[in-house]
Amino acid sequence: MTFNINKTPAASAMQGLGYVNKGTGVLNISSFSFGAGTTRNFTLLAPSAIKDAASINLVQFSGVGNTDVNNQWSYLTGSMFFRNTNYDIGCILQRTSSGQTLIVQVYNSTVGSTVTVPNITVTLRSYFYTAPWD
Amino acid sequence: MSVLNASVAIPKFGIDKVMGTVIDTDITTEQFPGVNSYAFPIGIFSNDGGTTWNDCANYTLGTGFTIQPSTSVDITVDSSGILHASNKSGSSSLTYKLALLALETQGTVTPPLFTGNLLYSNKFSYMKIAKEGNYSQTTTSHVTTTIAHNLGYVPFFQVFILDTFYSVDARLRRITANFGNAGSIFEGARADATNIYITPVSYSPAKQVTVYYRIYYET
Numbered sequence: 378m379t380f381n382i383n384k385t386p387a388a389s390a391m392q393g394l395g396y397v398n399k400g401t402g403v404l405n406i407s408s409f410s411f412g413a414g415t416t417r418n419f420t421l422l423a424p425s426a427i428k429d430a431a432s433i434n435l436v437q438f439s440g441v442g443n444t445d446v447n448n449q450w451s452y453l454t455g456s457m458f459f460r461n462t463n464y465d466i467g468c469i470l471q472r473t474s475s476g477q478t479l480i481v482q483v484y485n486s487t488v489g490s491t492v493t494v495p496n497i498t499v500t501l502r503s504y505f506y507t508a509p510w511d
Numbered sequence: 512m513s514v515l516n517a518s519v520a521i522p523k524f525g526i527d528k529v530m531g532t533v534i535d536t537d538i539t540t541e542q543f544p545g546v547n548s549y550a551f552p553i554g555i556f557s558n559d560g561g562t563t564w565n566d567c568a569n570y571t572l573g574t575g576f577t578i579q580p581s582t583s584v585d586i587t588v589d590s591s592g593i594l595h596a597s598n599k600s601g602s603s604s605l606t607y608k609l610a611l612l613a614l615e616t617q618g619t620v621t622p623p624l625f626t627g628n629l630l631y632s633n634k635f636s637y638m639k640i641a642k643e644g645n646y647s648q649t650t651t652s653h654v655t656t657t658i659a660h661n662l663g664y665v666p667f668f669q670v671f672i673l674d675t676f677y678s679v680d681a682r683l684r685r686i687t688a689n690f691g692n693a694g695s696i697f698e699g700a701r702a703d704a705t706n707i708y709i710t711p712v713s714y715s716p717a718k719q720v721t722v723y724y725r726i727y728y729e730t
Contacts, residue, residue: 394527394612395635399667416577429564429608431553433667435702436688445690445697450665452700455568455583457688458576459697467572469580472555472564484575504667504727506527506553507635 395507397427404481404499411494413487423477423503433504434470436479440497441466450502463492468499477503524639524728530592530611537604538596543611546592549683550617551671551723554596554609556584561606568687569599587682595682614723615643636730641666643725651717653696655710660726667727668707670700674720676712683723686711700724 404421411417434453441447442461451457458467465484470477479501485492530550531543543550555564558581567584582600586609589595598605642660660666670686688699689712700709711720 392529393635393637394529394610395637397635414575416575418578429555429557429561431555431608431610432566433669435665435667449701450703451688452668452670452686452702454685454687455566456570456572456579457690457699458572459690465573465575467576467578469570469572469578470566471580473562480578482572482576482578486575502665502667504638 396504397430397507399502399504402479402501402503404479404501406481406483406494406497406499408496409494410491411483411485412491413485413489415485417483417494419481419483419499421479421481421499421501422475423479423501427505428472428474428476430472431506432470432477433506435502436468437500438466438497439500440495442495453501460486463487463490464494466497477505524641525615525643526637526639527725528613528617530613530617532608532610533594534606534608536606537598538607539598541594541596541609543592543594546611548592548617549590549614549673550588550592550611551614551669551683552586552588552594552609552611552685554586554607556582556608557606558582558603564608567596567607567609568685569689571599585684587684589680589682638667638727639730641726641728643723645721645723647719647721648711649717649719650711650713651715652713653698653710654713655708656722658707658709658724658726659705660707661705662726662729664704664729665702666707666729668700668702669725670707670709671723672711672720673723674711674714674718676714676718686722 402423435450436453456469465486468481554567567586570579570583585597587595673683675681698712
């Protein structure tokens with residue numbers, strides 16, 4: 378018996394890359410003031426993370442001053458940072474036994490000025506692949 | 512045994528397919544068995560013996576930030592299917608878990624070893640591909656290309672870039688969200704409910720790049 382399968386898995390014999398979980402995490406940062414050159418850290422715990430899996434992530438920052446970023450869904454691989462008028466925002470993804478976290482750091486980029494950061498909402502959407510190496 | 516009436520469930524939609532995987536420490540190049548052409552690289556690394564895992568990516572956030580991992584890793588694939596891992600810090604001992612995914616144009620390959628009889632397991636769901644393709648462009652400034660998907664929701668997607676940034680040869684790598692040294696000019700990819708928008712890193716002098724995108728159904 379011969380099967381000619383033209384769709385999937387196409388002409389190859391390859392293992393499919395499945396996923397086991399996806400989910401959305403939300404971090405609300407309330408408006409705060411901080412001094413020049415200082416930082417504030419916030420952590421978003423993504424749901425249903427797998428410690429050593431690959432993933433696809435989209436991140437959205439709402440309420441920020443950078444119009445290229447505000448309310449956009451950006452493709453996130455590992456890290457991202459962007460500037461606003463008087464504060465910068467950076468974030469990195471990490472996975473531990475506690476799950477996947479998005480660590481968000483806000484940096485006062487002014488010289489000698491206290492800055493008030495507005496209310497910001499950070500939303501992370503994640504798709505966790507099965508770890509194909511297991 | 513004779514079979515008179517048989518039916519085979521053939522997936523209607525394409526999915527990501529694994530051409531090979533590797534778990535290794537401190538690699539610089541890796542030839543995956545049976546892979547001899549371009550492929551999409553994905554992977555994670557640990558610099559603390561497996562306690563923490565990070566996407567292979569650039570973690571240099573800019574002046575003032577203190578949350579960077581101590582290293583960044585760039586993974587690329589050349590035309591021979593050789594994966595290159597570039598440890599940006601160079602000093603840490605890194606553990607890698609890496610995989611190569613097939614391009615839509617991929618032909619027959621030697622399958623990776625895996626247990627079980629099936630290529631696909633009903634233990635998992637699979638991300639179904641709604642749309643994929645590629646295009647070429649010359650980048651001298653921040654040119655954004657719009658790809659319509661018209662799904663009505665913000666989909667998961669992936670974008671890879673084939674370019675000659677590495678000068679020796681053209682390599683394929685995952686795009687990252689990057690705001691450049693100035694921190695204000697977007698380079699990367701983003702999506703809304705209608706389109707995805709791709710802005711490769713600009714080069715001077717101009718480079719020809721090929722952009723591969725893959726958009727998934729929300730299932």
